[in-house]
Amino acid sequence: MLFIFDMGGVVTTTFLMDELYKKIGITQEQFKEICCKKRMIFDELEKGIITPSEFWSEFNKSAKSYKIEPVKNDLFRLYFHPVLNVKTVKIINALKKKHRVVCGTNTIESHWENHMERGDYAFFDQTYASNKIGEAKPDPQFFKVILEAEGCTSDQAFFTDDRLENIEAARSLGINAVLFTDADSLKKEWKRYF
Structure with a gap:
């Protein structure tokens, strides 16, 4: 998965x-x-x-x-001072024990550099950032690039995002997508995969 x-x-x-x-x-x-x-x-x-x-x-x-x-x-x-969601990081670490976990993010160079300095992308097996792959959500091509790079079919992929239009774009390709509201809700949604 x-x-x-x-x-x-x-x-x-x-x-x-x-x-x-x-x-x-x-x-x-x-x-x-x-x-x-x-x-x-x-x-x-x-x-x-x-x-x-x-x-x-x-x-x-x-x-x-x-x-x-x-x-x-x-x-x-x-003006970019992100705060880490520790509960989400725990979910990522738990999933990584059995599955491949990647980041699929819309970002800009300024924020990419900041996240790199802070080590925010180090939680993932791979990061697919819009400013690096030339595609941005909610364009379905964004997800197609990730699926192709990962050698994964859409039915074997799971995605979470806090923006509904991005969830809908992922679902249009058959990706199992969950709107992120908080880490506790996401953990309940994906608990069978830990």
Whole structure:
């Protein structure tokens, strides 16, 4: 069996975008508008097509009409302070005794580096990150890449994520997917595999 875990919101806390909006002085809607003005720069960042510095350069160009100060630092890195979910890590370690356990995560280079420094990916047998494989959830291709790399069929794969659209995408391929709400619920759901 193959178990695939999302990282942010499952193994660690997620990035608090509200802090970033406050720092820049814009709303969530304005941030999205800026990121989609000329091209989908956040999607490109998440798929590893552009670097964080290229993202912020494009962001600053597109944000000129919002009369905000240009962003000079990688705010995705500066404001990223994930907290480990120890209960989820215990589930990962228990599953690894009998099964292959991997991470399947949408991430950006700034957060990838932070997780690497902290050793967050070391809990897994392998990590499949959107910025490294060029595919992002909820696109089913993200899961197809993992299944192919692992030599696993969808009916032998299990996935958990805190975002419903990602669960639905995995299920569309026949992957056994569970919406993550908390580690105790996940442990009950998968207890027969320990």
